[in-house]
Amino acid sequence: MTRKRGGRAEDPDPRVRLALLLRSWWENAEGSPGGTRPTQQALAARLGIDQTTLSRYLNPRHTSTAPPRVVEALHAHLHAPAEDLARARLLCRAALEDAGRRRRSGGRTAPVRKPAGGPPSQDAPTAAPPPPAGSPARPALRFRLVLAAALVAVVLAFAGGAVAGKRFATGQATAPAAGRTTAPDAGEHGAPASPLLAYDWPLLKKRDEDQFARGRALQLLLRQHGYPLRADGIFGNRTRDAVMAFQLRHHLPVDGKVGRDTWPRLVIEVGPGDKGPAVQALQDLLYHTEPGRTEVTGEFTTATMKDLRFFQCRHGLETTGRADRATWKALLVFQRPPVDTPSYQKSERSAAAASHS
Known part of the structure; x- marks a missing residue:
């Protein structure tokens, strides 16, 4: 203290x-x-x-x-x-x-146990220690300790044997496919994507409501692929038509919805020095995650890299400072409720209102 x-x-x-x-x-x-x-x-x-x-x-x-x-x-x-x-x-x-x-580091600490027969204490060890040298022997306590150690050794040996047997049986099945150095959602250098295994790509489809940063990211990524869309966050008819055209071009199910099939083909890897709508989409998503307030300029600056590395570290991704497929997925999944919007989007929304007036 x-x-x-x-x-x-x-x-x-x-x-x-x-x-x-x-x-x-x-x-x-x-x-x-x-x-x-x-x-x-x-x-x-x-x-x-x-x-x-x-x-x-x-x-x-x-x-x-x-x-x-x-x-x-x-x-x-x-x-x-x-x-x-x-x-x-x-x-x-x-x-x-x-x-x-x-x-x-596995942050959670093990629950504290009370030693057998001892008074309750928050500082009690998780297991009763053996008696100090020279103290009277306690046969029952020693027997329990030896038995517990033997059980732990058996469990560890069984687990190790099972893992080794599985690897031996599968042979080359655990090796990455030809032409691919990592799993589909792993980092650039093979970082495990386990924090994201419980999540799927978010599903976006035509709605009247503002879909905020996810909707704008979709429109900016489509713009990167050559579809001239306004990044206003509203998934309307024009956005749906562009999605369907993109799906048709890439031999995907043409349903006008953006989910697990379309997102992986839509996102592209970007890093320091890159420019364009994809970088703008990345920055907009970072704006609404931790640490937040990333400047949305469309240029991948040093500040953008620092914010991206912080986000990757925060979510157990490899801190490469580049937006690979796993990072895009995490950014789309872990979006926070918007407090406000980047200044560029306000101008896009104003332009949209003017065009409909």
Whole structure:
């Protein structure tokens, strides 16, 4: 624990410190003329998130960390002190990096057990240690320890034998197919894609509602492939027709829907120095993920690479700084509710409104 002035201890965990800071903003916020602060329900509605998520961000006992865009929106809506914003950004980045390290190292700690016959204690070891040298022998305890060790050895030997047998039986089946150095959703250098195995590519289809960053990414990727579309996030008739033309060209099922078959053919790998609508789509998706607020310029800059590497690290992907198929899939899956939109999209929407007036 670190110390603050006055002798009060400050928790070193950046997640706790960030939650305490955000909660202080809410508790001291300027409310109505009657002096009341906004309810969490009303505040969550302004931010575009649900109340449960907001309450977790404001709870120092919860492990959830507010992303940078939510932190900035809270600072603006609650009229927090200007000097607090820089500190909140630093705490937010430190908390997200700490969470990434915990996830990569298997972050969850084993539950604490009480030693047999001992008093309850939070610091109790997970297994009773053997008696120190020279102490009276306890045959029953020794027998249990020896039996447990033997069982563990048998289980490990069985598991190792099963894995070896499976590899021997399958022979070359585990080797990558000719012409492919990684699995379909692995990173550029063969990074495992296990964090994404539980997820599928998001399904987009014609709807009247704004589909936000995913819809704009689809339109920008189609623009990269030569289809002149406005990136307004609305999956209308023109977008559907372009999707069907793309599917026909690439011998895909022509249904006008973008899912597990179409996305992998639509995304292209981009990296530092690249330009164009695909880079713009990547930046727009990064804008609505952690760390957020990526500048959308259509040019893959050093800042874009840093944000992309942070996202890859956060989600267990290989931190290459390039957007491969696995990274595109993760970006499309892990989109956050939009707080606002990049400036380029506002101009696109204005142009769309003008053309229909």
